[in-house]
Amino acid sequence: MKTVLITGANKGIGLETARQLAQQGYHVFIGSRDQASGQQAAEQLRAEGLAAVEAVQLDVRSDDSVQAARAAIGQKTVVLDALVNNAAITGGLPQTALGTSVAAFQDVFDTNLFGVARVTQAFIDLLRHSPEPRIVNVGSSGASLTLHSDPSWKYYNHKGAVYPASKAALHMYTIVLAYELRDTAFQVNAVDPGFTATDLNNHRGTGTVEDAAARIAKYVLTGPEGPTGKFISEEHNPITGEIPW
Structure with missing residues (x-):
């Protein structure tokens, strides 16, 4: 049975990704900053008949928490087939370049960038043991420098100094x-789940978590012919999926 760790998987897109990969036969480690929330999510999936799921306390901002999660998962398996770096925060609004505090930047980057580096570096040894390892970093089309420089882009005026900068990084x-x-x-890709209605955006998104999770799961499930080093947003490019950085 293949294994996958998903960070921030206790709700929203992360939880739905856990559900869809469990349905595909994966043993899913549900990473959650709050252990109780993770346990509740795992129990919910088990109640749906998806037995191969378990919660792991994992705060991506904490070296100690990440290392403890690595030790806990290492006791369960010597192989990790996929890592989905999903955990993220927005940092609240507004986010102006001149008015947002450096502390706000640091807080968001600690989760959205440094957290990804912490987790990836901690689990790379287990991933190397997989014959077809996959890393999906959940990105955002709103962090495309090319699109945000194009006045004709439909979201051109939706600027933010912090969250998009963290995702661009x-x-x-x-x-x-x-x-x-x-x-x-290895296949390593940045995948934009689309503008999805979740707690992250106060449910202002127009897409569903089911569609968003399917976009992420697709790049966990790719075979040897799959892409690597790409920026995928099927919401913006439904033909090939690839969009400019």
Whole structure:
């Protein structure tokens, strides 16, 4: 049975991704900052008949928490087939370049970028044991520098200094990580789930968590022919999926 760790998987897109991958036969580790919330999510999925799920306390902002999660999962398996770096925060609104405090930047980056690096580095050894390892970093089309520089883009005026910057940095991390792993079986991609109605945006999104999770799960489930080092947003490019960084 293949294994996957999903961070921030106790609700929203993360939980639905856990559900869909469990339905595909994966053993799913539900990473959750709050252990009780993670347990509740796991119990919900088990009640749906998805037995191969378990909660792991995982605060991506904490070195100690990440290392404890690595030790706990390492006791369960020597192979991790996929990692979905889903945990993220927005930092609240408004987010102006001149008015947002540096502390706000640091808080968001600690989750959205540094947290991804912490988790990826901690679990890379288990991922290397998989014959077809997959890393999906949940990105955002709203962090595309190319699109945000185009006045004709429909979201051109929806600017934010903090969250999009953190995701743009995550995209660069994805590029470098894919490059470093280019001569291996790894596939590393940034995947935009789309503008989805979740707690992250106070349910202002127009898409469903089911569609968003399917976009993420697709790049966990890809075979050897799948892409790596790409920025995928099927909401914006339903034909090939790829959009500019």
